[in-house]
Amino acid sequence: MNQLSPVTLSLRAMATRFELVMYGENKNRLVAAGEEALGEIERLEQQLSFYENASEINYLNRNAANHFVKIEPRLFKLLKDCAALHQKTDNAFDITIAPLMRAWRFIREQGGVPTADELESARRLTGMQHLEFDDETFAIHFKQAGVEIDLGGFGKGYAVQCAIDLLKENGIQSALLHGGTSSVATIGTPPAEKFWRIELPEPFKQQTPVYIHLANHCLSVSAIHGKSFVVDGKRFGHLINPVTGESISRTLAAAVVGQDAAVCEALTKALMIHSKNWFATFEARFPDYQGLVVDEIDGIFGNLKN
Secondary structure, three states: OOOOOOEEEEEEEOOEEEEEEEOOOOHHHHHHHHHHHHHHHHHHHHHHOOOOOOOHHHHHHHHOOOOOEEOOHHHHHHHHHHHHHHHHOOOOOOOOOHHHHHHOOOOOOOOOOOOHHHHHHHHHOOOHHHEEEEOOOOEEEEOOOOOOOOOHHHHHHHHHHHHHHHHHHOOOOOEEEEEOOOEEEEEOOOOOOOOEEEEOOOOOOOOOOOEEEEOOOEEEEEEHHHOEEEEOOEEEEOOEOOOOOOEOOOEEEEEEEEOOHHHHHHHHHHHHHHHHHHHHHHHHHOOOOEEEEEEOOOEEEEOOOO
């Protein structure tokens, strides 16, 4: 490529800002492809949103405890993939986390410590064992009333991945798309460069900044500082352990690089919850992904090189 100026597009969706940067010879083609990709993110927001009354996820949450609810085949596959990731992450990644998020006042609120009874009630409603899948009809049933699905950051990562796949289908060879800087996907590299250079946010910085180099890869970052509150000097983050029901406080942040933006999102949550003791399992089960974790006690560790 010669000296090319980037084409940039942006979108506000899923409670965050998506930004797309593309390089290529044909500007009109880039704009058309970019608008289609961002349009896919808007479509997915309408389907996947926990908060949107007309979304398919919301309809599922309202009705699936009463009977099997037939859903779009691609959404059915997505939820089956979530069930598989739940198992591979030893239950750390769990899309039925909504009852616990309610108990911790993180749904439409700023957070608060639940009572012991509230926590126990929410724990009984959390877990993928409550979901029943009918592969023939693409239908899902909740085995217990009160179960709710919330895709959270995974939905954003999935939207980023779908958008980047559309760009590839349209022949785009150089692009970076991010959602709120916490979910990033790339195609190729910028002109005359070997990679896209991404600086990790606090608390990855120690004495010097930490950069990740991406080329045809994705990056996800999770941290407790994104939404948290302090009680008696202790900070409680919005990431909740679905097994114990407790708020994550010791693991400060996690970053994962790999081929799929949605999987990267799921794995950052798993590393936030399991931290150092699970890292060998992470490497064994997900050999194509690399991670970096900031632990309040153990410091920074992982196999993600910049």
